[in-house]
Amino acid sequence: MSRRREEARTDETTLSEGMKRNIELEGISKFAQHVELTIDELLLNDKREHLTNAENKHFTKPNLEGATNPLEILKRTLSVRSVLSTHSSFAERMKALRNADPNNLCLAEIGCGSFGRVYEIPGTEWCLKKTLKSPEAMWIEFINGKKISQAVNNQAATAILQSEEFPDDLMPRVPRYLCSYGMEDFESTQRWFRNNGHMFPVENGGQKPGPVICLERIMPLPKLVRESLIQHYFNPEKQAAALADEKNKACICRAYLGCESKEIPPAKLEQQRETLQNFPLYLDQLLELEMDPQIIARDMALGLAAGHWAANIDMLDVEYVIGSRPFMRENEIGPISKADIKAAKEKSNRRVRNMSAKNAPKQQRLSFRNRAIRLWMIDFNKAETFDASLGRNYDKSIAQLVANTRSTDGPYYPRVVAKNEYQWKLWVCFARTYIRASQTILTETIDRNRAIGLSYRSKDEELVLKRPVYIINEWIKAEATEYGISSKQFKKMLQDNKWEMP
Ligand SMILES: Nc1ncnc2c1ncn2[C@@H]1O[C@H](COP(=O)(O)OP(=O)(O)O)[C@@H](O)[C@H]1O
Numbered sequence: 137m138s139r140r141r142e143e144a145r146t147d148e149t150t151l152s153e154g155m156k157r158n159i160e161l162e163g164i165s166k167f168a169q170h171v172e173l174t175i176d177e178l179l180l181n182d183k184r185e186h187l188t189n190a191e192n193k194h195f196t197k198p199n200l201e202g203a204t205n206p207l208e209i210l211k212r213t214l215s216v217r218s219v220l221s222t223h224s225s226f227a228e229r230m231k232a233l234r235n236a237d238p239n240n241l242c243l244a245e246i247g248c249g250s251f252g253r254v255y256e257i258p259g260t261e262w263c264l265k266k267t268l269k270s271p272e273a274m275w276i277e278f279i280n281g282k283k284i285s286q287a288v289n290n291q292a293a294t295a296i297l298q299s300e301e302f303p304d305d306l307m308p309r310v311p312r313y314l315c316s317y318g319m320e321d322f323e324s325t326q327r328w329f330r331n332n333g334h335m336f337p338v339e340n341g342g343q344k345p346g347p348v349i350c351l352e353r354i355m356p357l358p359k360l361v362r363e364s365l366i367q368h369y370f371n372p373e374k375q376a377a378a379l380a381d382e383k384n385k386a387c388i389c390r391a392y393l394g395c396e397s398k399e400i401p402p403a404k405l406e407q408q409r410e411t412l413q414n415f416p417l418y419l420d421q422l423l424e425l426e427m428d429p430q431i432i433a434r435d436m437a438l439g440l441a442a443g444h445w446a447a448n449i450d451m452l453d454v455e456y457v458i459g460s461r462p463f464m465r466e467n468e469i470g471p472i473s474k475a476d477i478k479a480a481k482e483k484s485n486r487r488v489r490n491m492s493a494k495n496a497p498k499q500q501r502l503s504f505r506n507r508a509i510r511l512w513m514i515d516f517n518k519a520e521t522f523d524a525s526l527g528r529n530y531d532k533s534i535a536q537l538v539a540n541t542r543s544t545d546g547p548y549y550p551r552v553v554a555k556n557e558y559q560w561k562l563w564v565c566f567a568r569t570y571i572r573a574s575q576t577i578l579t580e581t582i583d584r585n586r587a588i589g590l591s592y593r594s595k596d597e598e599l600v601l602k603r604p605v606y607i608i609n610e611w612i613k614a615e616a617t618e619y620g621i622s623s624k625q626f627k628k629m630l631q632d633n634k635w636e637m638p
Pocket residue numbers: 246247248249250251252253254263311351352353354355388413414455514515516517
């Protein structure tokens with residue numbers, strides 16, 4: 137065959153391949169339209185599939201038989217491994233709102249921090265975060281969030297899962313970051329708000345223009361848990377009002393492993409126990425509720441290791457919260473399966489233009505009725521990328537990374553300067569899991585780099601794998617110094633108590 141004919145043939149093949157792909161894409165696009173997802177979401181859902189199924193195995197439904205008081209109900213239902221069916225108004229409302237006109241949506245506020253406010257997008261698994269402060273910091277949150285969610289939910293979670301070394305642990309989830317609005321410049325923020333501002337609540341500057349990002353929503357804890365939390369922890373005089381307060385529907389708890397509630401000034405504790413938005417669960421409460429703090433410590437360690445070594449982010453000011461997410465077993469609602477996409481494509485090739493609901497693949501909607509309670513990581517507007525390459529200022533960069541990591545708005549991590557053996561063991565469990573998980577993630581990265589021809593000298597490789605140990609040592613040093621304890625005194629304390637190092 138002459139070169140010219142061969143080239144022509146190649147062009148022809150490319151053209152027909154291209155057309156075939158276009159038709160396939162049209163099929164996928166129609167299917168996406170049918171299930172009311174964007175193509176990106178559709179593909180993302182498909183990508184998440186094997187992880188979701190692997191994750192599902194960790195969750196069990198609690199047995200509520202004989203649970204009569206709020207504490208007993210909480211002990212059975214509230215854990216980072218339970219799945220609950222909820223018949224609360226929430227699931228109904230979400231379902232009803234799916235068909236609502238998007239122009240008339242009312243975006244209720246579901247959370248607020250010192251930087252931004254978060255609003256639910258009813259009927260969806262998404263929410264909006266808006267700030268009236270710095271657009272730059274919002275942009276950082278968006279970029280960090282995208283990077284961290286991809287690195288943690290996909291890359292690191294897969295590495296941890298495939299290593300088979302952490303069979304009982306679960307990577308905390310990071311909300312997916314979908315898109316941003318009105319972020320280009322001041323004019324675009326104003327324009328976006330002229331069209332959409334009316335959907336925000338009037339209170340708390342809701343209708344004031346500000347940059348907005350759209351991210352995956354952490355679903356609240358189910359009604360049974362919310363009611364029991366109020367009945368068990370709230371001041372009796374405030375319970376009736378709290379039970380009736382709509383705001384308490386957006387209930388998310390914070391997991392504080394590093395502090396007990398008795399260490400909090402009573403007035404502050406009482407104030408914290410007036411709302412279920414960001415309800416703190418201190419170590420003694422986690423024990424009282426039989427939530428097994430060791431499990432939470434291990435999950436937290438996986439999340440931190442993933443943030444550091446898969447995303448290379450220092451995790452400054454990150455929050456660890458307990459919330460839920462829609463839960464599906466493979467054979468129940470099930471994420472969109474490859475078979476369904478294939479079926480959609482086949483249909484699209486034949487009769488895509490009249491794909492009716494009857495002919496379409498089975499509805500693959502998320503159900504808000506079943507919810508898995510788990511640990512999440514949020515809030516990335518202060519976090520920064522750190523240089524993970526092997527630099528000269530090695531000790532300095534480790535010390536800086538540890539200082540930034542430990543700087544959180546709450547005592548999330550277990551404490552190094554433990555008050556008793558349980559607290560020390562909790563720290564050791566966190567530290568050991570962090571080291572092992574970090575090394576697993578780093579090894580996977582090294583292997584991946586090697587596969588594309590990038591290799592380390594074996595001395596450097598050793599050094600890279602030692603970093604997590606240096607971080608833990610630096611962490612111990614930094615916390616002891618904070619409490620005015622010298623390394624010598626600290627070592628003596630461990631020896632006297634016969635406590636072993638991580
Ligand atoms: N993806 C989310 N889904 C549901 N609630 C959220 C989500 N992100 C944040 N929140 C709630 O809103 C609060 C404020 O959000 P956060 O990101 O911490 O803002 P800030 O940067 O102001 O601290 C959080 O503490 C949490 O209660």
